[in-house]
Amino acid sequence: MPAFEPRNPDFETVVRESFAKQTVMIAINATLTTVKPGYVEIQLPYSPNLTQQHGFLHAGIITTIADSAAGYAAFSLMPAGFNVLTIEFKVNLLSPGVGDYFVAQGQVIRSGRTITVCQSNVYGHDGSNKKHVAMLQATIMQVEVAETS
Amino acid sequence: MPAFEPRNPDFETVVRESFAKQTVMIAINATLTTVKPGYVEIQLPYSPNLTQQHGFLHAGIITTIADSAAGYAAFSLMPAGFNVLTIEFKVNLLSPGVGDYFVAQGQVIRSGRTITVCQSNVYGHDGSNKKHVAMLQATIMQVEVAETS
Amino acid sequence: MPAFEPRNPDFETVVRESFAKQTVMIAINATLTTVKPGYVEIQLPYSPNLTQQHGFLHAGIITTIADSAAGYAAFSLMPAGFNVLTIEFKVNLLSPGVGDYFVAQGQVIRSGRTITVCQSNVYGHDGSNKKHVAMLQATIMQVEVAETS
Amino acid sequence: MPAFEPRNPDFETVVRESFAKQTVMIAINATLTTVKPGYVEIQLPYSPNLTQQHGFLHAGIITTIADSAAGYAAFSLMPAGFNVLTIEFKVNLLSPGVGDYFVAQGQVIRSGRTITVCQSNVYGHDGSNKKHVAMLQATIMQVEVAETS
Numbered sequence: 001m002p003a004f005e006p007r008n009p010d011f012e013t014v015v016r017e018s019f020a021k022q023t024v025m026i027a028i029n030a031t032l033t034t035v036k037p038g039y040v041e042i043q044l045p046y047s048p049n050l051t052q053q054h055g056f057l058h059a060g061i062i063t064t065i066a067d068s069a070a071g072y073a074a075f076s077l078m079p080a081g082f083n084v085l086t087i088e089f090k091v092n093l094l095s096p097g098v099g100d101y102f103v104a105q106g107q108v109i110r111s112g113r114t115i116t117v118c119q120s121n122v123y124g125h126d127g128s129n130k131k132h133v134a135m136l137q138a139t140i141m142q143v144e145v146a147e148t149s
Numbered sequence: 150m151p152a153f154e155p156r157n158p159d160f161e162t163v164v165r166e167s168f169a170k171q172t173v174m175i176a177i178n179a180t181l182t183t184v185k186p187g188y189v190e191i192q193l194p195y196s197p198n199l200t201q202q203h204g205f206l207h208a209g210i211i212t213t214i215a216d217s218a219a220g221y222a223a224f225s226l227m228p229a230g231f232n233v234l235t236i237e238f239k240v241n242l243l244s245p246g247v248g249d250y251f252v253a254q255g256q257v258i259r260s261g262r263t264i265t266v267c268q269s270n271v272y273g274h275d276g277s278n279k280k281h282v283a284m285l286q287a288t289i290m291q292v293e294v295a296e297t298s
Numbered sequence: 299m300p301a302f303e304p305r306n307p308d309f310e311t312v313v314r315e316s317f318a319k320q321t322v323m324i325a326i327n328a329t330l331t332t333v334k335p336g337y338v339e340i341q342l343p344y345s346p347n348l349t350q351q352h353g354f355l356h357a358g359i360i361t362t363i364a365d366s367a368a369g370y371a372a373f374s375l376m377p378a379g380f381n382v383l384t385i386e387f388k389v390n391l392l393s394p395g396v397g398d399y400f401v402a403q404g405q406v407i408r409s410g411r412t413i414t415v416c417q418s419n420v421y422g423h424d425g426s427n428k429k430h431v432a433m434l435q436a437t438i439m440q441v442e443v444a445e446t447s
Numbered sequence: 448m449p450a451f452e453p454r455n456p457d458f459e460t461v462v463r464e465s466f467a468k469q470t471v472m473i474a475i476n477a478t479l480t481t482v483k484p485g486y487v488e489i490q491l492p493y494s495p496n497l498t499q500q501h502g503f504l505h506a507g508i509i510t511t512i513a514d515s516a517a518g519y520a521a522f523s524l525m526p527a528g529f530n531v532l533t534i535e536f537k538v539n540l541l542s543p544g545v546g547d548y549f550v551a552q553g554q555v556i557r558s559g560r561t562i563t564v565c566q567s568n569v570y571g572h573d574g575s576n577k578k579h580v581a582m583l584q585a586t587i588m589q590v591e592v593a594e595t596s
Contacts, residue, residue: 021202024210027176052217053170059235060216061173064209068201086208087413088437090239090388090537090584092564094557110541110579114439115385117539117582132557135564137537137584139386139437141412236562237586239388239435239537241415243408259392259430263561263588264534266390266433281408284415286388286435288535288586290561319500322508325474350515351468357533358511359471365507366499384506388537 004038004108007079011037014080015072022068030065032072038108040072045101057097062104062122062134066091069106070118070138077111083145084116089138095131099124102133116140153187153257156228160186163229164221171217179214181221187257189221194250206246211253211271211283215240218255219267219287226260232294233265238287244280248273251282265289302336302406305377309335312378313370320366328363330370336406338370343399355395360402360420360432364389367404368416368436375409381443382414387436393429397422400431414438451485451555454526458484461527462519469515477512479519485555487519492548504544509551509569509581513538516553517565517585524558530592531563536585542578546571549580563587 008014012035019025019032025042028050034041042065044057052058067089075084106120122134157163161184168174168181174191177199183190191214193206201207216238224233255269271283306312310333317323317330323340326348332339340363342355350356365387373382404418420432455461459482466472466479472489475497481488489512491504499505514536522531550570557564569581 018202022200022207023197024199024201024207027198048172049176050173051171052173053167058171058173058213058217059238060209060213063212063216064207067209067212068207086242088239088241088386088415089208090237092237092557092584092586093235094559094564109582110539112541117386117541135556135584137539137582139539237535237564241408241435241437243410243415258433259390261392266392266535284407284435286390286433288390316500320498320505321495322497322499322505325496346470347474348471349469350471351465356469356471356511356515357536358507358514361510361514362505362507365510366505384540386537386539387506388535390535391533 004077004111006037006077011076015040015076018075019072024064028061028064035076038073038077040069040076040106042069042104043101046099057102059093062097062102063091063136065102065104066120066122066134066136067138069104070120070136071140073106073108073118074116074140077108077116078142081145083143085141085143087139087141089136091134091136093134095133097124097133099126099131101125114142116142153226153260155186155226160225164189164225167224168221173213177210177213184225187222187226189218189225189255191218191253192250195248206251208242211246211251212240212285214251214253215269215271215283215285216287218253219269219285220289222255222257222267223265223289226257226265227291230294232292234290234292236288236290238285240283240285242283244282246273246282248275248280250274263291265291302375302409304335304375309374313338313374316373317370322362326359326362333374336371336375338367338374338404340367340402341399344397355400357391360395360400361389361434363400363402364418364420364432364434365436367402368418368434369438371404371406371416372414372438375406375414376440379443381441383439383441385437385439387434389432389434391432393431395422395431397424397429399423412440414440451524451558453484453524458523462487462523465522466519471511475508475511482523485520485524487516487523487553489516489551490548493546504549506540509544509549510538510583512549512551513567513569513581513583514585516551517567517583518587520553520555520565521563521587524555524563525589528592530590532588532590534586534588536583538581538583540581542580544571544580546573546578548572561589563589
């Protein structure tokens with residue numbers, strides 16, 4: 001995986017402050033665990049209240065943490081005064097959303113001037129077992145703060 | 150848009166019964182409004198508890214209703230005794246998740262023997278205004294019920 | 299489908315001049331047939347020299363015309379002095395690449411300030427039959443000419 | 448990257464024989480260089496006859512080798528008597544198609560009973576420089592030979 005230099009020395013603070021404003025993360029009980037330059041982890045316990053028809057975690061909820069992990073991985077490399085906008089993503093659902101808890105690992109693959117491409121992998125953890133649940137590939141655009149807020 | 154013949158005369162009942170088991174829909178307050186052969190609508194009121202950092206509906210929640218609308222559009226065309234499994238989807242976020250409520254319209258594009266391809270469009274409604282918020286393209290696989298439940 | 303106003307009155311000329319510079323189109327024998335604001339058609343005869351292992355037109359060649367149809371649909375709406383850059387696309391292969399000739403219909407779905415989202419549908423034509431071969435969803439960025447040339 | 452056991456001891460032979468039937472590879476001058484279980488490399492020299500309007504290798508040609516690398520990576524893990532069908536893929540174009548030659552590295556990410564998910568990375572090589580040109584995520588279905596030939 002590529003290593004990146006943050007352009008904002010306060011990258012961890014701005015990522016954590018922004019994450020704290022995502023009310024959906026409180027609603028689903030997700031936590032931002034790791035923030036490194038170009039890499040972010042979000043953890044989510046399984047809940048029987050967030051499932052599809054077979055009791056598996058719903059793909060949309062898996063996507064919620066995968067998308068935010070990708071977006072904050074990109075955001076961690078932004079200069080001060082810039083924000084990110086997710087333009088699109090593609091998700092492959094590799095195995096059912098089963099586990100005690102889930103970890104979404106967001107990673108920057110390519111950091112361009114305007115466009116950042118990220119990948120997120122979501123794993124379902126069950127005791128000492130770990131299953132690859134989803135893989136997301138996202139396109140994220142750098143925007144000046146004034147444009148989005 | 151193509152017109153489809155349902156292979157299960159009880160398609161609306163099985164779709165509605167399955168949707169009622171998606172606990173995430175209760176958690177986010179989404180409703181299954183329309184069920185036709187190859188076409189499904191899901192409605193979701195805006196909630197300040199399901200947002201990203203700028204107060205817009207989170208892309209993962211938009212995806213949750215778009216994904217289920219696509220999946221149930223495919224499911225509405227399955228023969229009795231068969232289920233659907235979403236393999237993957239791609240979502241373009243066309244404008245911020247703003248509106249009083251959101252409608253996801255899932256539509257079958259191509260119904261094959263094993264693979265069904267669907268499109269979902271999500272619109273944000275604000276008074277009499279309607280904005281195209283997201284477009285999802287999904288690949289869904291037909292599976293025998295015994296395989297998934 | 300949405301209707302669009304071109305911002306460059308010479309849109310058809312600039313699209314056709316740019317297409318003429320795509321040497322790959324000569325190599326595969328593709329022709330730009332229709333250019334309207336936000337809509338483009340590219341036609342390609344079947345060739346036994348462009349196939350995969352079963353004699354069907356290779357998915358990469360189907361993508362070549364689908365991608366260019368999407369890109370030129372977006373380009374047709376650009377102001378003078380701007381160019382387009384395809385950031386990403388997703389293609390569903392709906393049926394085998396069979397037919398006497400293929401038509402890729404590229405259509406702008408959403409025209410934003412920086413980002414344009416397009417869809418292309420590719421049909422295989424065989425006598426009076428027409429088969430939906432592929433559906434592409436693409437994200438295209440507007441860039442100033444100096445940036446790309 | 449995951450390691451895989453081939454289920455067909457003749458995997459390299461069947462992959463190379465199938466590749467030899469892809470006439471498009473002759474047309475664009477691509478070569479199958481490496482075949483390992485779950486991993487394939489395809490090499491393509493730059494040609495001024497396969498470009499888009501700025502002289503860069505056309506995204507559709509980049510996709511042609513990326514798609515086949517993914518498909519053959521999946522095929523290398525199939526049991527004897529089975530074939531593969533690419534259902535869909537998504538490609539991010541990370542930098543312009545510049546280089547003396549291009550290498551597409553196809554890798555199986557998840558090998559399921561019916562569905563295999565692969566990733567391909569395409570690099571442009573220029574002297575001793577190597578640039579990440581494209582990343583493809585593909586969904587591939589296992590089918591019995593009788594179904595496709």
